[in-house]
Amino acid sequence: MDNASSSLSRIDWVGRSCRLLQATASEFRDTRPFEGLSIGTGIHLEPKTVALLMTLRAGGAQLVCTGNLNSTQPETVEYLRGQGIKVFATQTTDLAEHAASLDAILAEKPDLLLDNGGDLFARVAERPYANLLGGTEETTSGRTRLMPMREKLAMPVLVINDSPIKQFAENKHAVGQSLFESYLRFTNRSTNGKRVTVFGYGACGKGTAACFRNAFSTVSVVDIDPVTTLEAHLDGFVTPLREQAIRSADILVTVTGFPSIITAADLPLIKDGAILMNGGHFPHEIDVEAFRNSPEVKGVDRFEADHIETFHLKDGRSFHVLGAGHMANLAGPRPLGNTVESMDLGFTLQARCLERVAKGSLGAEACVVPVPADIDAMVAGAYLDLAR
Numbered sequence: 001m002d003n004a005s006s007s008l009s010r011i012d013w014v015g016r017s018c019r020l021l022q023a024t025a026s027e028f029r030d031t032r033p034f035e036g037l038s039i040g041t042g043i044h045l046e047p048k049t050v051a052l053l054m055t056l057r058a059g060g061a062q063l064v065c066t067g068n069l070n071s072t073q074p075e076t077v078e079y080l081r082g083q084g085i086k087v088f089a090t091q092t093t094d095l096a097e098h099a100a101s102l103d104a105i106l107a108e109k110p111d112l113l114l115d116n117g118g119d120l121f122a123r124v125a126e127r128p129y130a131n132l133l134g135g136t137e138e139t140t141s142g143r144t145r146l147m148p149m150r151e152k153l154a155m156p157v158l159v160i161n162d163s164p165i166k167q168f169a170e171n172k173h174a175v176g177q178s179l180f181e182s183y184l185r186f187t188n189r190s191t192n193g194k195r196v197t198v199f200g201y202g203a204c205g206k207g208t209a210a211c212f213r214n215a216f217s218t219v220s221v222v223d224i225d226p227v228t229t230l231e232a233h234l235d236g237f238v239t240p241l242r243e244q245a246i247r248s249a250d251i252l253v254t255v256t257g258f259p260s261i262i263t264a265a266d267l268p269l270i271k272d273g274a275i276l277m278n279g280g281h282f283p284h285e286i287d288v289e290a291f292r293n294s295p296e297v298k299g300v301d302r303f304e305a306d307h308i309e310t311f312h313l314k315d316g317r318s319f320h321v322l323g324a325g326h327m328a329n330l331a332g333p334r335p336l337g338n339t340v341e342s343m344d345l346g347f348t349l350q351a352r353c354l355e356r357v358a359k360g361s362l363g364a365e366a367c368v369v370p371v372p373a374d375i376d377a378m379v380a381g382a383y384l385d386l387a388r
Contacts, residue, residue: 011079014047018344019386021055028059033355035060040110042120044071052347064108066101071330117281118142125149134357141257141281146368156362158353162370166346167203174342176207178329179279186322186332191215197249200256201232220245254278254285264290272317277328288325307332348379
């Protein structure tokens with residue numbers, strides 16, 4: 001009897017769990033949609049991203065990769081380089097260092113771009129190059145950033161986050177679940193009986209509010225859109241005015257995609273002992289730097305290993321910020337991000353959209369637009385076939 005065994009990594013576990021990407025990679029090995037093309041990527045470098053990148057390479061792509069602020073996992077970079085993939089990325093929160101990595105990607109003049117937050121395409125809008133066919137943008141934050149640049153870009157850019165699959169599978173279910181899990185992972189504190197305020201009631205906010213309510217918290221929702229606020233009210237959430245929502249909260253979570261949701265001007269409102277965390281793509285929804293520089297703050301304790309900062313105010317109150325205001329589910333100790341299944345779906349959308357752009361059938365009218373409906377249907381059907 002053969003008792004041989006092997007020691008495998010989390011990257012291996014995740015890769016084997018991404019069944020839809022595995023099936024797509026098997027097809028791509030035959031069809032080779034990216035033969036002769038290079039793809040530049042600027043997306044979180046963590047194990048689930050490896051499964052996507054290996055799928056693209058199975059389709060013939062030459063890859064050149066970087067990550068996002070504060071989410072690059074060194075073991076992922078090491079793995080990719082071990083596979084012969086060119087990676088310009090470090091685990092950094094320094095904007096200049098991150099910018100240098102982005103510029104290094106574009107210096108390679110890739111034929112397609114896979115962007116996350118609009119970092120790459122925003123540069124292309126100012127410094128275009130001839131061979132770029134277009135690509136994809138993962139996030140709502142990126143779409144908001146790129147919409148004013150459509151005339152400058154004038155190329156197909158498909159927004160993954162505008163797919164209904166991405167909205168319910170990843171944003172509603174997985175982001176809510178992973179932010180809730182991240183609160184527990186960071187703090188090791190309970191949610192039972194806590195008052196939680198969620199800023200933003202888009203798909204991510206819906207999932208976040210539901211997960212905390214299911215964990216026996218009292219959840220309030222704040223949204224600038226009265227129609228969305230009404231939806232939250234009819235879904236059974238408390239919808240107080242903003243000031244009261246901050247004053248009452250033991251836990252404040254931002255998931256809006258917009259900057260300056262909680263700022264230094266809100267310091268008088270924050271409850272003693274409150275915990276603040278961000279789930280939006282960019283680390284500007286909670287203005288942590290303004291907290292650090294505020295004359296109302298007399299000192300900051302840093303729990304370095306746990307990525308928690310405690311801000312002490314002159315009036316005796318204190319509050320805590322998780323992960324320096326970076327996306328909490330990809331920050332801090334053992335950052336796992338969203339569930340494998342949700343990313344398997346979302347990353348298959350990425351692969352199929354890049355395949356569509358590579359075929360050259362889309363024009364400038366497809367600049368910063370949602371995933372084509374036939375791709376949504378194809379991916380949904382393939383996932384259901386595997387699930388049955």
